[in-house]
Amino acid sequence: MSELLTKLHAFWSALTTYWISLPFAWQLTLKSLAGIVAIMLPLILTVAYLTLAERRIIGFMQVRMGPNRVGPWGLLQPFADVLKLVFKEVILPTNANRFLFITAPVISISTAFAAWAVIPFSNGVMLSNANAGLLYILALTSFGVYGIILSGWASNSKYAFLGAMRSAAQMVSYEIAMGFALVGVLMASQSLNLNDIVLAQNGGFSHWFWLPLLPLFVIYFISGVAETNRAPFDVAEGESEIVAGFHVEYSGTAFAAFFLAEYANMILISALAATLFWGGWLSPVQGWHFLEDTPLAFLVHTSFIWFAVKTCVFLYAFLWFRATFPRYRYDQIMRLGWKVFIPITILWLVLEGVAIVLKIPPWFA
Amino acid sequence: MVQAVIFIVLAAILIGSALGVISARNPVHSALFLVLAFVTSAGLWILLEAEFLALVLVLVYVGAVMVLFLFVVMMLDIDTTTMRQGFVRYAPLGVVVAAVVVVEIGYVVWTRKLGVTFGTPVTHAAKYSNTRALGDVIYTTYAYPFELAAVILLVGIVAAIALTLRRRPGTRSQNPAKQVRVSAKHGRIRLVKMPSGRSRGGEAP
Amino acid sequence: MLQNYVPILLFLICGFLFGGVLVGAGFVASALLGNRRADSEKQSPYECGFEPFTDSRMKFDVRYYLVAILFIIFDLEIAFLFPWAVSLHRIGLFGFLAMLLFLAILVVGFIYEWKKGALEWE
Numbered sequence: 109m110s111e112l113l114t115k116l117h118a119f120w121s122a123l124t125t126y127w128i129s130l131p132f133a134w135q136l137t138l139k140s141l142a143g144i145v146a147i148m149l150p151l152i153l154t155v156a157y158l159t160l161a162e163r164r165i166i167g168f169m170q171v172r173m174g175p176n177r178v179g180p181w182g183l184l185q186p187f188a189d190v191l192k193l194v195f196k197e198v199i200l201p202t203n204a205n206r207f208l209f210i211t212a213p214v215i216s217i218s219t220a221f222a223a224w225a226v227i228p229f230s231n232g233v234m235l236s237n238a239n240a241g242l243l244y245i246l247a248l249t250s251f252g253v254y255g256i257i258l259s260g261w262a263s264n265s266k267y268a269f270l271g272a273m274r275s276a277a278q279m280v281s282y283e284i285a286m287g288f289a290l291v292g293v294l295m296a297s298q299s300l301n302l303n304d305i306v307l308a309q310n311g312g313f314s315h316w317f318w319l320p321l322l323p324l325f326v327i328y329f330i331s332g333v334a335e336t337n338r339a340p341f342d343v344a345e346g347e348s349e350i351v352a353g354f355h356v357e358y359s360g361t362a363f364a365a366f367f368l369a370e371y372a373n374m375i376l377i378s379a380l381a382a383t384l385f386w387g388g389w390l391s392p393v394q395g396w397h398f399l400e401d402t403p404l405a406f407l408v409h410t411s412f413i414w415f416a417v418k419t420c421v422f423l424y425a426f427l428w429f430r431a432t433f434p435r436y437r438y439d440q441i442m443r444l445g446w447k448v449f450i451p452i453t454i455l456w457l458v459l460e461g462v463a464i465v466l467k468i469p470p471w472f473a
Numbered sequence: 474m475v476q477a478v479i480f481i482v483l484a485a486i487l488i489g490s491a492l493g494v495i496s497a498r499n500p501v502h503s504a505l506f507l508v509l510a511f512v513t514s515a516g517l518w519i520l521l522e523a524e525f526l527a528l529v530l531v532l533v534y535v536g537a538v539m540v541l542f543l544f545v546v547m548m549l550d551i552d553t554t555t556m557r558q559g560f561v562r563y564a565p566l567g568v569v570v571a572a573v574v575v576v577e578i579g580y581v582v583w584t585r586k587l588g589v590t591f592g593t594p595v596t597h598a599a600k601y602s603n604t605r606a607l608g609d610v611i612y613t614t615y616a617y618p619f620e621l622a623a624v625i626l627l628v629g630i631v632a633a634i635a636l637t638l639r640r641r642p643g644t645r646s647q648n649p650a651k652q653v654r655v656s657a658k659h660g661r662i663r664l665v666k667m668p669s670g671r672s673r674g675g676e677a678p
Numbered sequence: 679m680l681q682n683y684v685p686i687l688l689f690l691i692c693g694f695l696f697g698g699v700l701v702g703a704g705f706v707a708s709a710l711l712g713n714r715r716a717d718s719e720k721q722s723p724y725e726c727g728f729e730p731f732t733d734s735r736m737k738f739d740v741r742y743y744l745v746a747i748l749f750i751i752f753d754l755e756i757a758f759l760f761p762w763a764v765s766l767h768r769i770g771l772f773g774f775l776a777m778l779l780f781l782a783i784l785v786v787g788f789i790y791e792w793k794k795g796a797l798e799w800e
Contacts, residue, residue: 144688198704239600243528273742284752479687524683605761616772638795
């Protein structure tokens with residue numbers, strides 16, 4: 109037994125000396141790859157269970173059971189779905205542009221995942237501490253539109269094309285409102301780095317940005333729902349008119365890739381809303397010292413738990429919206445984005461600028 | 474060393490995709506090659522530690538300008554054979570323009586005018602924010618060109634509307650606000666007082 | 679600073695690889711284990727059971743172009759707002775007024791497009 113321990117110890121020390129002897133570039137690459145795996149695997153699992161949660165929660169909201177047969181409480185349902193999708197026949201429509209038809213889902217999914225590189229999961233725990241983190245996310249989101257446009261065009265199908273055009277116009281419209289809302293966050297935090305943005309909200313529930321930036325917060329989240337083409341803004345896939353929008357012609361894993369990208373984007377929007385407006389990994393009961401000596405002390409400290417809880421609240425809101433609101437008409441969607449959100453955000457940015465220049469307490473002092 | 478490898482890979486992709494832009498048969502493919510060219514040049518700018526410019530290049534050119542290009546290219550029925558004929562006719566002009574650009578670039582680089590210098594780019598500390606460094610000067614030192622940019626954008630708005638805004642005759646649309654504002658009292662239902670069918674007192678005949 | 683972008687580059691590459699493997703695996707698995715019986719009816723674009731009789735790449739409402747152009751302009755505006763927001767506390771009142779003028783000029787454009795009906799979706 110002790111022999112084994114010493115062997116293990118020797119192995120470990122050999123490993124550490126080897127690690128130290130590695131050039132810096134290799135260390136960085138290996139560390140990054142480990143981080144990428146540590147982000148992507150839980151993310152894929154979360155997506156899998158988000159699909160189950162969506163069906164169960166909406167089921168309960170509509171007083172029915174939802175999937176509950178595969179495994180206990182239906183917990184193995186996502187794996188059954190994946191297996192089914194993998195063995196589905198892949199159909200390439202005639203006259204489709206094959207290369208782009210296959211590339212489009214890959215673009216969708218890679219942009220949806222890569223944005224997670226700059227999200228802080230706990231204090232300083234992020235894959236890349238890039239200074240322009242928020243700008244990077246915005247740039248990637250704007251790149252995500254290509255997956256949709258290309259899939260719609262490459263399918264050579266009328267429904268797919270209509271869905272793609274609608275979806276692209278809708279996404280770009282709401283990206284403006286979203287960008288303005290993000291500028292408000294930047295003004296308050298004075299940094300583009302997401303970890304710094306969280307740190308700028310330090311001080312408890314009332315110091316988080318949702319309160320001074322309340323209209324921007326609401327607009328950001330609604331734009332996020334529109335940006336991910338989720339209900340009630342899902343005219344891009346409106347089943348009742350254009351069947352499934354840009355991914356009508358997709359089947360099997362190519363379809364699964366779009367599905368994965370949509371849900372990963374939902375989680376991303378929720379995580380961003382939590383990070384930018386609800387203080388990320390900060391505790392809402394920060395400074396409640398009487399809890400320090402109780403078993404509940406962990407609640408007071410900043411931790412990943414709070415980040416996860418806040419993200420889940422927003423995710424629940426996504427599902428709730430879907431169960432509650434009827435679909436918007438397309439002209440109403442465009443009107444909301446251009447004529448309601450943009451004026452409100454511009455006005456609020458000016459007000460916030462005045463508050464910052466005059467150093468109005470309590471938030472901008 | 475690593476940077477050099479990344480630079481060479483990115484530069485090779487950039488040149489390859491730039492060639493793809495002018496040689497692809499399908500205009501949609503050309504546009505996508507241009508997207509790839511923008512993305513790789515953004516990578517090159519990041520190598521120069523100009524992160525703000527690089528990300529804005531992706532945000533504005535890839536996310537907005539090329540979306541417009543794709544909208545246009547995808548929806549026009551472009552006949553590739555007529556395009557080929559045009560290619561021969563416009564080729565000399567293209568060659569002249571390309572030659573002028575090459576000479577200009579060569580002149581600027583060769584004579585080192587316009588502040589062109591060579592050497593390794595300045596490296597910055599990990600906390601250096603390129604965005605903040607730009608923000609400190611754009612709105613103060615360069616406030617005048619900045620306002621000019623606003624005027625140019627305004628002209629862009631007006632021009633875009635003048636060129637593309639067409640009212641389609643005969644479209645029918647509802648005014649939801651008007652629909653919502655409807656009330657039963659004003660004009661929708663007219664309540665008329667009428668005597669009941671039965672005459673007072675007696676039986677109906 | 680560059681070392682912050684190495685993970686991002688790797689993540690982008692990994693994302694593409696993951697997507698490629700996922701889609702590729704579907705092709706392989708469905709070819710090996712599933713059915714692969716393609717016929718012309720199955721491969722024709724889906725149009726609710728009707729035979730497609732025109733090319734699907736049709737002409738589109740010019741409004742989509744207008745939305746895209748206006749989006750470019752507003753996107754540029756946002757690009758200008760980002761450095762301003764980050765350094766507003768350092769450039770003080772002058773910087774604020776410079777941006778106020780910038781926004782005022784663009785709000786004129788916004789009001790123009792509103793009044794012209796460019797934002798109506800009929």
